[in-house]
Amino acid sequence: MSEARVTREGLEGVHPGREARFGNGLDNGLDGEAALAGRRQRERRMVPQAEFTSYYGRPVLKVPAWEARDIAGYMFLGGLAGAGSTLAAAAQLTGRPGTAxxxxxxxxxxxxxxxVAxxxxxxxxxxxxxxxxxAKxxxxxxxxxxxxxxYGPAxxxxxxxAATGLLPRLGTTATLAAGGLGPAIATYTGVLLxxxxxxxxxxxxxxLPYVFAASAATAAAGMALLAGPRGENGPARRVAALATGAELLALRSMVISAGHAGEPYRTGRPxxxxxxxxxxxxxxxxxxxLFGGRSRAAAALSGAALVAASAATRxxxxxxxxxxxxxxxYTVLPQRLRLRATSVRPGGDGAGADGGAGPVPGPEAAG
Known part of the structure; x- marks a missing residue:
């Protein structure tokens, strides 16, 4: 019990540090507000970061039961074939029979x-x-x-x-048909994913379809450098430069636009x-x-590197x-962000109808 008393000379019997104070020991004024803010900051730091889980630790989505060797190989080989047919048609029309x-x-x-895959x-x-x-x-x-x-029969x-020299007119027609279907063959798997x-x-x-198109062109240009004559590989070298630049830009844009779901592209095996x-x-x-036009070995090694790069991308x-x-x-966060975006008032102040960010669903809402 406090023994402090008020006299004509002032407050007597005060024991500093032992007296009860208002506000849980915080003085009034700026010092009290600063102390309260510091305490709240310390409390916020003690809150653990939220972890996104689902019932029984199972994924929200059903994970595709695909083998990488089959599906990723199927996408890579289809892109190589489709873009290769388009470059083959261009090579034949421009008088490069060896490359074609x-x-x-x-x-x-x-x-x-x-x-087969x-x-x-x-x-x-x-x-x-x-x-x-x-047909749908x-x-x-x-x-x-x-x-x-x-595409396959063409x-x-x-x-x-081309291998036998027989039926050249039919071969030319088939070359043009395969070259026309080539871009669709190279990119439809991107649309499918x-x-x-x-x-x-x-x-x-x-x-994603642009990434697949550029990656397929990179592989086809690499195959032209790897298997075609050195004297005819000038266009293939130019296509390789354009396709590589387009692929790197498209990949960067895809990862950025994917937002939180783009994180797997930057971590782990991917x-x-x-x-x-x-x-x-x-x-x-x-x-x-630098060397593909002067050395057959350099052209082949560069082409092999480009083909391998396309496969690694797929x-x-x-x-x-x-x-x-x-x-x-990666399923819950994009859904929450989309829900918050749809709950914004017409004024655009970022608040929902109740002044907050709107309701946020739990992981079970994504199932």
């Missing part, structure tokens, strides 16, 4: 292996044939199946004519693969530009998508 022949043969081999993933060849029973323009898978059905006829609910693929859906792809692409382009994109599907935060 090499690209026709490599495109046939790539699309054959791509089809797809059928292996489907389990039975009949499942691919069943996809041709209907709004389905990337249906469109892709019909594209493969038309690429086969073009390669057979972007059409899924996998966060790393869907959040970057605007840029991050390492993309770093490797960038280095190989830059080295291959520089080697082709596998990185595949693994980033799988990683984003396994972690619930």
């Amino acid at each position: 022949r090499a690209l026709k043969l490599s495109s046939l081999g790539a699309i054959s292996l791509s089809t 797809l059928v292996h993933d489907l389990g039975r060849p009949a499942r691919f044939l069943n996809m041709l029973r209907v 323009p709004t389905s990337p898978m249906s469109v892709g199946s019909w594209l493969l059905a038309g 690429a086969g006829l073009a390669a057979a004519s 972007a059409d899924t609910a996998v966060p790393a693929w869907h959040e970057g859906h605007r840029e 991050g390492r693969l993309l770093t490797t792809a960038r280095r190989l692409a830059v080295l291959g382009t520089a080697g082709a530009a 596998f990185a994109i595949f693994h980033a998508g799988i990683a984003s599907a396994r972690d619930p935060k």
